[in-house]
Amino acid sequence: MVENPYLPIEAKVEKIIDETSNIKTFVLKSSKKIKFETGQFVQLTIPGSGEAPFTPSSSPSQTEKIELTVMNVGLLTGKLHEMREGEVVGIRGPYGRGYPLDDFYKKEVLILGGGVGMAPLRSLLLTLLENVDKFRRIVLCYGAKTPEDIVYKGAFPEWQKKKKLEILRSVDKAAPGWNETEGLVTVLLDKIEMDLKNSAAVVCGPPIMMKFGTLKLLDLGYQPENIYLSMEKNMSCGLGKCGHCGLGKYFVCKDGPVFKYDLIKDIPDIWL
Amino acid sequence: MKFLLNRANWENFLGQISKTYLIYAPQEFYGELAYQLLAPENVSKTIYNTYRAVQPLKTFFSLPQERVTEETTQAGKTIVLGVKNCDLKAISVMDKIFLEGEFVDPFYKERRDKTLIVSSDCYQPKDTCFCALLDNNPFPEAGFDLNLSQIDSVFLLEVGSPKGESFIAPIKEDLQDVTSDLIQKREKKRKEATERVLEVNREFRTERPFPSVVKDEYASPEWEEAARTCVECGACTNICPSCYCFLLVDTKDEGKFPKVKFWDSCQHTGFARVAAGVNPRAKLYERLRNRYLCKYEYRPENFGIVACTGCGRCVEACQGKIDKREVIKKLEERSGET
Numbered sequence: 001m002v003e004n005p006y007l008p009i010e011a012k013v014e015k016i017i018d019e020t021s022n023i024k025t026f027v028l029k030s031s032k033k034i035k036f037e038t039g040q041f042v043q044l045t046i047p048g049s050g051e052a053p054f055t056p057s058s059s060p061s062q063t064e065k066i067e068l069t070v071m072n073v074g075l076l077t078g079k080l081h082e083m084r085e086g087e088v089v090g091i092r093g094p095y096g097r098g099y100p101l102d103d104f105y106k107k108e109v110l111i112l113g114g115g116v117g118m119a120p121l122r123s124l125l126l127t128l129l130e131n132v133d134k135f136r137r138i139v140l141c142y143g144a145k146t147p148e149d150i151v152y153k154g155a156f157p158e159w160q161k162k163k164k165l166e167i168l169r170s171v172d173k174a175a176p177g178w179n180e181t182e183g184l185v186t187v188l189l190d191k192i193e194m195d196l197k198n199s200a201a202v203v204c205g206p207p208i209m210m211k212f213g214t215l216k217l218l219d220l221g222y223q224p225e226n227i228y229l230s231m232e233k234n235m236s237c238g239l240g241k242c243g244h245c246g247l248g249k250y251f252v253c254k255d256g257p258v259f260k261y262d263l264i265k266d267i268p269d270i271w272l
Numbered sequence: 273m274k275f276l277l278n279r280a281n282w283e284n285f286l287g288q289i290s291k292t293y294l295i296y297a298p299q300e301f302y303g304e305l306a307y308q309l310l311a312p313e314n315v316s317k318t319i320y321n322t323y324r325a326v327q328p329l330k331t332f333f334s335l336p337q338e339r340v341t342e343e344t345t346q347a348g349k350t351i352v353l354g355v356k357n358c359d360l361k362a363i364s365v366m367d368k369i370f371l372e373g374e375f376v377d378p379f380y381k382e383r384r385d386k387t388l389i390v391s392s393d394c395y396q397p398k399d400t401c402f403c404a405l406l407d408n409n410p411f412p413e414a415g416f417d418l419n420l421s422q423i424d425s426v427f428l429l430e431v432g433s434p435k436g437e438s439f440i441a442p443i444k445e446d447l448q449d450v451t452s453d454l455i456q457k458r459e460k461k462r463k464e465a466t467e468r469v470l471e472v473n474r475e476f477r478t479e480r481p482f483p484s485v486v487k488d489e490y491a492s493p494e495w496e497e498a499a500r501t502c503v504e505c506g507a508c509t510n511i512c513p514s515c516y517c518f519l520l521v522d523t524k525d526e527g528k529f530p531k532v533k534f535w536d537s538c539q540h541t542g543f544a545r546v547a548a549g550v551n552p553r554a555k556l557y558e559r560l561r562n563r564y565l566c567k568y569e570y571r572p573e574n575f576g577i578v579a580c581t582g583c584g585r586c587v588e589a590c591q592g593k594i595d596k597r598e599v600i601k602k603l604e605e606r607s608g609e610t
Contacts, residue, residue: 005375006340006520008529048524051531052547073548090529207550234546236520239375242536243517244544246562249570254373268490272552 005239008045008090009034014065016085019151023116024081025057025069030091033063038127039098039120039230039258043238044068045090046083050076053095053235055257057119059126066091069119069151095238096257099124099202099228101131107198108137112213114185114205115144118151120230121204125159132164139192143170143185143209147178168192185209186216196221204230211271214261224262231256231264273431275440275447276454282420282427285443287312293388296332298325298354307352320354320392321422323401324583328513329359330366333383336510340520340533345379350387353420356394358403358583360415362513363389368575369516379533388439391416391432395461397469400584402597404469406482408581411462421458428458469582476597478604483568483578489603490561491610498599499557501592506537508586508594509563514571514579517543538563564599 011030019025034042041055058067072081083089109128113121121140128138140159144150150169160167168188170181181188185205194201201222203213210229217227233245233252240254248267250256264270286295295310297318305325308314332352338345370380394410397403403410412419417436421428428450431437440447470477478485509515519536522529536543539559545551553559571579580596587595 002376002378002381004340004343004378006531006533010528045522045529045531047529048522050522051520077547232546233552234544236536237518239377240373241369241375241377241516242519243538243566244519244536246538246544246566246570249573269552272550272554 005092006237008043008051008092011066011089011091013083013085013087013089016083019069019153020149022072022081023069023149023151024072025067025151026080026083027065027067028089028091029065034066034091034094035063036060036066036094037098038101038123040094040096041235041238041253041257042066042068042091042093042095043235044080045092046076046079047088047090049079051090051092051236052076053238053253055120055123055230057122059123059130061127061130069116069122071116093238095235096253097255099127099258101127104128104200105134106136107200108139108194109135110192110194110199110201110217111138111140111142112185112189112201112203112205112217113140113142114209114213115149116151117205117209117230118142119204121202122152122155124202125165129159129162129165132162135164136195136198138165139194140165140167141170141185141188141192142167143172143188143205145172147171147175166192184212186212189213189216189220194220200226200228202228202230207232207271224265225260227261229259229261229264231259231270233257273437274450274455275429275431276450277420277427277429277443277447279422279425279427281443281446283315285446286310287315290315293349293351295351295353301326305354310353318353320420320427321394322396323394323398324356324358324585325354326585328511328583328585329355329363329389330513330516332387333363333380334366334370334516334518334535335379337532337534338379339525339530340379341527341529341531345382347383347386350383351390352387353390353392355389355391355412355416356583357391357409357412358394358401358581359513360389360391360412361408361577361581362579362583364415365514365571365575365577365579366516368577388417388435389415390418390420390436392419393421393458393462393465395465397465397472398584399472400587401469401582402473402476402584403582404466405473405476405597406578406580406582409462410465410469421461423454423457423461426454428454473597476601478601480604482580482600483572485600485604486564486568489607490565492603492606493609494599494603494606495561496557498594498602499560501594502539502556502560503591504539504541504556504559505591506539507589507591509537509539510535511585511589513581513583513585514567538566560594564596
């Protein structure tokens with residue numbers, strides 16, 4: 001029989017990091033190394049419960065362990081949040097097409113993230129930073145609901161020291177001690193100036209933020225082919241076969257999850 | 273390669289090999305044609321050249337439910353007889369999904385590899401058949417290992433693949449040269465069948481091809497009207513010979529990560545729903561429309577094949593009496609309405 005793509009490999013939950021009240025990062029050590037490209041996703045199985053797709057939030061260069069940052073929003077993520085260090089999960093993948101780094105070379109890369117959408121973007125950011133000479137400038141605009149809802153709180157001070165990287169953050173609702181921007185993440189885009197002819201924008205976040213973020217980028221003068229979106233769809237098999245993640249003629253699991261906006265802009269209702 | 277083969281010789285051969293192969297043959301079953309397991313006793317009851325069986329061919333390769341975290345399918349050597357062209361075309365879509373691309377479905381592949389397809393011309397299309405409206409023919413042209421066209425008491429046997437050729441090697445003494453008269457007779461029957469499909473579908477013929485109508489009339493109010501009687505039972509997708517969608521489900525069975533693949537239906541509410549409950553096709557008519565778009569626009573864009581082959585099974589199976597042909601006809605009639 002040819003190789004069975006439905007079979008997961010074992011991975012041990014080595015460490016669980018609380019990011020916010022409903023987001024945790026799971027550090028997984030798998031029985032075999034999982035080589036992925038930043039932006040690709042894996043299928044995580046909780047034995048006997050189910051399986052769901054997640055894009056690693058760690059850098060692909062860290063091959064010993066992969067990290068998944070997950071918000072508790074449903075049945076499976078709820079179960080995952082109840083797991084303890086030392087327990088075993090299954091992993092299949094990686095699947096799909098990640099961020100086309102070659103497209104970003106010698107360019108200014110604008111990263112627009114919202115909430116737990118920062119997970120794949122952290123993987124991208126770490127990858128860009130590891131090869132920072134190849135890019136002209138990196139700008140991260142990140143928004144969360146409140147300061148408490150910001151993920152990777154401990155990493156930001158370190159990132160802020162990096163050369164070529166600028167970070168702007170906003171929260172929808174400020175709290176005492178917050179001295180950065182208050183407002184939706186899109187307002188950060190008014191505060192920056194990008195060299196539009198030599199820039200790529202990468203967006204990941206909740207559907208509503210993806211929509212208004214993209215519209216704002218178009219407004220600012222970004223061409224659809226320079227906007228890269230991480231599309232969220234219901235991916236069951238991850239192999240381009242089960243049909244659940246159809247987006248027009250595309251299967252998000254196989255042709256995405258990262259799409260250039262110009263490829264999908266004419267498909268009706270893409271933001272739902 | 274074409275041969276003349278007496279039906280008696282063929283049946284004798286099938287009887288002999290029915291112990292080594294699982295042979296499924298279309299036979300009468302409560303007024304319909306259904307695949308029955310063949311044994312020497314019922315070998316002569318097979319009806320080759322009327323219309324398609326109730327079950328779509330896909331059921332032999334993609335099971336309604338199957339554990340996919342096994343090492344093997346334990347599938348046996350299989351022969352499916354009397355397959356019609358609508359099913360052959362549909363299987364070409366299934367093949368693209370399950371056998372091509374970066375990942376191959378090992379279970380589908382094993383069954384497919386172990387199965388010999390013996391197709392047959394469709395001489396008596398049903399009233400629900402509409403292959404010719406989609407430029408398909410009621411007779412096989414490709415995708416079969418062997419094709420049988422019964423003419424009087426003999427078969428015109430056509431070989432379609434090396435697999436078919438080696439299969440008939442044991443009966444090569446029974447094979448006779450084919451006469452031009454026999455070929456002409458087959459042509460006549462084929463032409464008559466095509467005309468019959470066009471005749472029964474006279475009222476459903478549209479000015480634009482079906483795929484164009486479905487694509488152009490995306491915003492038509494007819495979609496909502498068409499979905500009015502849909503009860504979301506999923507019969508249309510289950511019975512469809514080219515519907516391939518499935519859901520992977522984790523079970524509490526023995527084993528490391530036991531997963532079962534179940535046929536799924538895009539007509540069900542939660543089919544496309546994502547985390548936290550956002551549903552891109554929350555409305556019933558959106559799901560109904562998506563099925564048409566899948567068949568007539570998306571898969572043709574992927575594979576160059578219209579994924580509806582006009583077998584008419586969904587028309588017969590629909591609890592809400594939704595007739596695809598009627599829906600598309602109305603879409604065209606209501607063109608311009610929003």
